[in-house]
Amino acid sequence: MNTKVKLAGVTLKNPVMTASGTFGSGAEYAEFVDLNKLGAVVTKGVANVPWEGNSTPRIAETYGGMLNAVGLQNPGIDLFVERDIPFLTKYDTKIIVNVCGKTTEDYCEVVMRLAEQPVDMLEINISCPNVKEGGIAFGQNPKAVEEITKEVKKYAKQPVIMKLSPNVTDITEMARAAEAGGADVLSLINTITGMKIDIHRRAFALANKTGGLSGPAIHPVAVRMVYETAHAVKIPIIGMGGICTAEDAIEMILAGASAISVGTANFHNPKVTMEIVEGIQDYMEEYGVRDISELIGGVNG
Numbered sequence: 001m002n003t004k005v006k007l008a009g010v011t012l013k014n015p016v017m018t019a020s021g022t023f024g025s026g027a028e029y030a031e032f033v034d035l036n037k038l039g040a041v042v043t044k045g046v047a048n049v050p051w052e053g054n055s056t057p058r059i060a061e062t063y064g065g066m067l068n069a070v071g072l073q074n075p076g077i078d079l080f081v082e083r084d085i086p087f088l089t090k091y092d093t094k095i096i097v098n099v100c101g102k103t104t105e106d107y108c109e110v111v112m113r114l115a116e117q118p119v120d121m122l123e124i125n126i127s128c129p130n131v132k133e134g135g136i137a138f139g140q141n142p143k144a145v146e147e148i149t150k151e152v153k154k155y156a157k158q159p160v161i162m163k164l165s166p167n168v169t170d171i172t173e174m175a176r177a178a179e180a181g182g183a184d185v186l187s188l189i190n191t192i193t194g195m196k197i198d199i200h201r202r203a204f205a206l207a208n209k210t211g212g213l214s215g216p217a218i219h220p221v222a223v224r225m226v227y228e229t230a231h232a233v234k235i236p237i238i239g240m241g242g243i244c245t246a247e248d249a250i251e252m253i254l255a256g257a258s259a260i261s262v263g264t265a266n267f268h269n270p271k272v273t274m275e276i277v278e279g280i281q282d283y284m285e286e287y288g289v290r291d292i293s294e295l296i297g298g299v300n301g
Helices: 077-088 104-114 144-156 170-180 216-230 246-255 272-286
Strands: 005-007 011-012 016-018 040-042 059-062 065-068 094-099 121-125 160-163 185-188 193-195 210-214 237-240 257-260
Touching: 011 160, 011 170, 040 065, 065 216, 065 237, 065 272, 077 104, 094 104, 104 121, 104 144, 121 144, 144 160, 144 170, 160 237, 170 185, 185 216, 185 257, 216 237, 216 246, 246 272
Parallel strands: 016 040, 016 257, 040 094, 094 121, 121 160, 160 185, 185 237, 237 257
Antiparallel strands: 005 011, 059 065, 065 210, 193 210
16 A cells, blocks of 8 residues: 655655644654654744744634634744754654745745755745735735746755645636746645634734634635646645545545645644544555555546
């Protein structure tokens, strides 16, 4: 039974990875999760300089999920290279670094710094606000998606994953733009913009007013967008959005994802990624699937 998947020439022992921003850079979960059993660890977003993030409160629970407006708080590339990469290289898992920025130059600076580091792939978070374009996210404009992808590819030594925002009219337009810019892989979906109001205080639950909705509530949207994207591009897709069980993961793979990322579920069940790895193996055994590639995009009809 073969669970290995290949993304842009990088072979993962299985298709299960962590979603950026929900797993730190692995150290926080190492006592609960055997990182050696995961296909890859995707780090929290890292920028060229430290980011403080947004004002608090910046997390709120919702029915079937959670809202976050953390604002990509991170220690910056210097500390990340010194502390986090050496930690992850101790484990037999692939390392995918999530990169964020406020300008195209910010992204490229981080990508250049990572060029000689022992990391396997780069995931570019284009849901960040583009400060030069009035704060609209890079990922909400197809021209901006193509341009930033092209620029990042000029400096990247590792394969580039473009992480798409679902807060658009047509996800396939953004996917095609990233592919045209030279993306090696796509990951989707990022969080959906939402809001919560505390009726007793008559105030916003988040200081930022809006936040990114994640968790089981967004899973059907994510499955639909992965399916649409898989039929629009030729490059591999990493599916994410509300994956809590092996069933959720297999559903995403059948929709067209070559690999999957688990995010919010880590918060209430730190061992969920290992359970999903085992659950996929059990499913393959039950249905006589010899190679996981047989499942990718394998939905009937």
